[in-house]
Amino acid sequence: MAPPPPALLLLLLIAVTVPLSDPAPVFPDEALPTKSGYLPIPPANASLFFAFYEATQPLTAPASTPLLLWLQGGPGCSSLLGNFFELGPYFVTPDAETLSPNPFAWNRRFGLLFIDSPLGTGFSAAPSPADIPTNQSVIAAHILAALQSFLALDPSFRARPFFLAGESYAGKYVPATGAHILDVNPTLPEARRVNLRGVAIGNGLTHPVAQVATHADSAYFTGLINARQKRELEELQAEAVALTRAERWREASDARGRVLSRLQNMTGLATLYDAAKQRPYQTEPVAAFLNRAEAKAALGALGDVAWEECSDAVGAAMHADVMRSVRPEAESLLRRTRVLLYQGVRDLMDGVVSTEAWLGGVGWHGLPAFLDADRAVWRTRGDGELAGYVQRSGALSHAVVYGAGHLVPADNGRAAQEMIEDWVLQAGPFGRRGGDGLRSAA
Template sequence: MKGRRYSYCLYLILIQTLASYVPSLAAPEGSLITQIPGFSGNFPSRHYAGYVTIDENHGKKLYYYFVESERNPREDPVVLWLNGGPGCSSFDGFVYEHGPFNFEAGKPHGSLPTLHQNPYSWSKVSSILYLDSPSGVGLSYSENISDYITGDLKTASDSHVFLLKWFELYPEFISNPFFISGESYAGIYVPTLANEVAKGIDAGIKPILHLKGYMVGNGVTDDVIDGNALVPFVHGMGLISEELFEEVTIQCNGSYYNSTADSCQKKLATVDEEIKDINVYDILEPCYHATPSKISFTTTKLPQSFRRLGVSERPLPVRKRMFGRAWPLRAPVRDGLVPSWPQLLSEVDVPCTDDEVATAWLNSEAVRRAIHAEPKTVAGNFELCTDRLKFYHDAGSMIKYHKNLTSRGYRALIYSGDHDMCVPFTGSEAWTRSIGYKKADSWRPWFVNDQVAGYIQVYENNLIFLTIKGAGHTVPEYKPREALEFYSRWLADKKI
C-alpha cells in the first residue's frame, strides 16, 4: 500500500511537472512556430504567430507574434507591445529592442540575417504579444484599402477587438496579469487602448481582461507640453548657448509651441540651425548624411514639425525617418491631405535609415511561411514603417486618459531615454508633474549593478516617471540591461 501511494505521488508530481511545461493548450491549430530561418537550436520558450480577423466583411486582419515567458508562462504577465509611427511595425521592438533574438546582418548585403538568443529579452520575465497595428502596418493588411484611412480612436477600437478575439484563442492566459506597453507614437496608442479595455471591463464585455497597468517609453502625449520641451532640452544638454536660450525665451515668452510671432519664429529657426546636424534619436550618436547622389538631409525641420503636431484633425501622412522610425508630419494642406515634409525630399531616401535586417528577414518568403505570415502577394512587401496610411491624430491630449486610468487604480510607468531629442524627457517630466498627484517619494537615482542607471519620481496613484541615463528614443535598443531591469522590477511591483 505504501509503495502504491508513493507511486501515485510520483505520478501526480510528474503530471504537474509536465503540465507546467505545456502552456497554450488551446492555441489555434497551426499557430505554433517550430523553426525560423537564420536561427539554429531550440527556442527558450514557445512562440506562436498568425492573424486575427477583426472585420470579416472587409477581410481586415491584424498580425501578431506571441513569445511565451521563458520563466513561468502560466503565471507571468502577458504584455502587449506596440511601436509607434503611426505606421511602424512592432517588429521594430522584436528585431531591434527586446525580442527573443539578436539579429546579425547577413552577408552579402540584403541576405538573411543570423539570429542569436537575446540575453536581455523581455520574455525572460513575461510573455510578450507583438502586434502590427493598425491594419496596413507591417504584416497586417485589409482586403479593403479604405481601412488604411484611420486614426487614434479607430486604432484603439480595432486593437481592443483584436485583444478580445486573441484571448478567446488563448484562453489559458486570461487570468494572467495583463499590461499594455509601447513607445514613441504609442504614447497615443497605449493610453487610448487601455481606456478602451478599461471601458470593456466596466461593461462586462467578455472575455474580461486582467488589465493591471500600462507603460510608455519616450511617448507623444500632449501637443503643447511636448512641443515646448525641445528648447529647454537642447539648452540643458549644452547644444545651444545661454545667450540664444535667453533670446528665444524672451521672444517666445517661454512658449515655443506653434508660435505665430515672427520674432519667435526667427529665434526658433536659429535654434534649429544650431541642432540640425544632431541625431534626433540620440544626441550622442552620429548622424550620417546622404551621398552626393541624394539630397543631404538633416534633422533641422523635425522639431518644428513636431511643434505643429495635432493642430487640427486633418490626416497625417507617414514618412520614414532615421533608423526606420516615422512621425506624423504637418505642412500646408492641399486637396484635403497634408503633404510630406520637406517637399524637397519628395520620394528620396532619408539618410541614416537602416532597416536592412528587419526588411531582409521579413521579406523572405521562407521566414513568412515559418512565422505564419501571408506572402508578399497578399500582405505586400514588409516595411518597418509604412507610408500607405492616412492617419488622423484625433484623440487630443493624453493627459486626461492618464489621469482617468491612474485614478482608477491602473499602474503607469512613463520612462524616457534622457538623450532623445525627438520626444525629450523634459516634456514627459512636465506632463507627469502637471497631473497634480502628490509625490510618494523624492526624486532619486535608481541603480543597476551599483551604478546609477537613471532617475525616478514616484507619484501617488501608482504613477511613475523614470529616466534611463544615456539612452536614446528606443530605450531597450540603447540600454538593454537597464531596460530589462526596470521592466522586471515594475512588472513585479517592486521598488525600482
C-alpha cells in the first residue's frame, strides 16, 4: 500500500499532538466566593456552612462598606437557594451545568454573606438528629457564634456596618437573631461586638396567630375564592388561631397546614407563593448543580453531604415552633435599630395583608406616626417602571414590591436590588427626605 500523501500525514500528526481544550470549569474564577467553608459554633461543637462575596462596586471606603447576612426560610431551607437562584452574583442555569451572571446581585454595593442555618440545613450537617435546634433562641445563639467566627476571619470586618436579612421563615430567624445580638453586645468587650445597623424581612412569617387569619380575605378579595369558600377557610383559620392561643403548638402547626392545603385546593394555583405563576419556582437545577463533586470542592463543602433545598429533618424538629411568635423581638428591634419589611404583591403565603395584620398591633411608640404616613408610589431609576409602594416613618420602612411573589429578588431583581441598596445606604426612597423614585399615592 502506498504511504499517505505528506499533507494528509501532517493533518494526522496535528490531530494526535494538539490537546483537546479543557471543559469549562464548574466554577469560573469570577464566580467563586471571596471566602467559603465552615464557621465554628462552639456552643454546639459543630459548624455552619457559609459563602461570602465581597462588594464588586462599593460606593463607600472598604472600612465602611456594609456587610449583609442573608438567611433563608423553611424552616430548613438552604441560603444557597438565595445565593444561586435569587440574589447572589451568579445563578445556576436551567440545564444545571453552568453559572450565569446575575445583573441584580446584592453584592454590588456591599459584602454579601450566606449561612446555612439551622444545623441540618444545606451543607451544615448536624452531628446527630438531636443536635438540630427546635427553637429560635438556640438558632439565634448559633448564628451569632457563626458570625463571630466569620468576623474573626478579617480584622476589617468587625467595624463595618452589619445588616441582617432574610425571607419567609427567616421572618423569625432575623428578629430573634437581631434582638439577641443587641442584647448580648453590651456584655461583650468592644472588640467582640457586632455593629448591627438594621434588619430586613421579606415575605416573613413573624406573628403567625395574626397571619394565619388573613388567607381567606386575601384570596376572596382577589377573586380567587367565593363567599362560601371564604367561610369554609375562615373556620379552618379559627381552629388554627384557637390552638395557637391554647399553646398547643404542634396541633396549631397542623391546623395551619390544613388552611394552606385547602386554599391551594380551592384556587388550583400552581403555588401559593405567587398567584400569577403557571408553574412553581423552578429551583431543581440548583440541587443538581450543588451536588456535583466539582461544585462542592469549589465551595469548600463536605463532599459526603448531600445538599437539599429544604431539610425534612429540620422541618420536623421545628414543627412545634411554626406557630410561635417573635413579635416581641421585632418590637425590641424597632426600639433600637432600623427595620425594613417588604413583600411581593402576588404572594398568598406570607404577603402584604399577612404582614399588615401583625404590624398594626406592634408595641412601638412610632406606630401611630407610621400608620399615618403616606404610602408613596415607587418607581425604578432610569426607566421609571413601577417598582411598588413605600411607606416609612422613623425606624420602620415597609415596601410592597410590584411584579413579585414570595421570592422577591427572583421575581423582580431590579426593584429588589434598588430597594436593598437604597435602604442600607439610606438613599432614594429610603433617604432622609424620600428622594428619587417616590411619588405620592394619596
